[in-house]
Amino acid sequence: MPDGGSRCLLHPRAPEDHEARLVARQHRLAERQIAWHRQDRAALILVEGWDAAGKGGLIRRMTAELDPRFSKVGPINAPCAGERDAHWLQRFWRFIPERGDWAIFDRTSYGRVLVERIEGFARPEPWQRACRQIEATEHMRAEAGHADHHALPPHNRRGAGSPPRRPP
Numbered sequence: 001m002p003d004g005g006s007r008c009l010l011h012p013r014a015p016e017d018h019e020a021r022l023v024a025r026q027h028r029l030a031e032r033q034i035a036w037h038r039q040d041r042a043a044l045i046l047v048e049g050w051d052a053a054g055k056g057g058l059i060r061r062m063t064a065e066l067d068p069r070f071s072k073v074g075p076i077n078a079p080c081a082g083e084r085d086a087h088w089l090q091r092f093w094r095f096i097p098e099r100g101d102w103a104i105f106d107r108t109s110y111g112r113v114l115v116e117r118i119e120g121f122a123r124p125e126p127w128q129r130a131c132r133q134i135e136a137t138e139h140m141r142a143e144a145g146h147a148d149h150h151a152l153p154p155h156n157r158r159g160a161g162s163p164p165r166r167p168p
Contacts, residue, residue, distance in 0.1 A: 076107040
């Protein structure tokens with residue numbers, strides 16, 4: 001470990017060569033970003049997870065070696081007053097990357113639909129309409145040459161940050 005004490009911040013089962021593997025993956029991701037930029041290809045990386053699941057840490061590690069000229073992180077928070085009057089997907093659209101750039105979202109549009117559906121905040125018609133709108137947006141991005149990549153923090157596999165299971 002470079003600082004001699006960073007191991008204590010890792011998961012107890014983290015491999016001994018964690019730091020070396022992380023750096024190698026960061027460099028590989030940076031190389032891929034440059035290649036995609038040269039090919040004029042855009043990428044949208046979507047990180048989904050429960051609150052406190054490690055999305056922010058994952059994004060920080062992902063972006064550590066990326067060229068900031070060609071990448072941006074789109075923090076998707078609850079809509080502010082002005083955003084409530086606009087189409088709900090507008091919060092996501094403003095971060096759609098230009099050709100050759102990457103954008104990383106810390107939430108996805110699917111999260112809104114899932115919460116509304118699971119928690120019973122919306123009747124079936126509104127969340128089904130939202131799903132159709134998401135699919136149409138993805139189709140338009142694909143036609144424009146964008147690639148969407150979904151990432152889940154490791155904690156989403158029933159670890160820290162996961163909500164408690166409800167009894168059957």
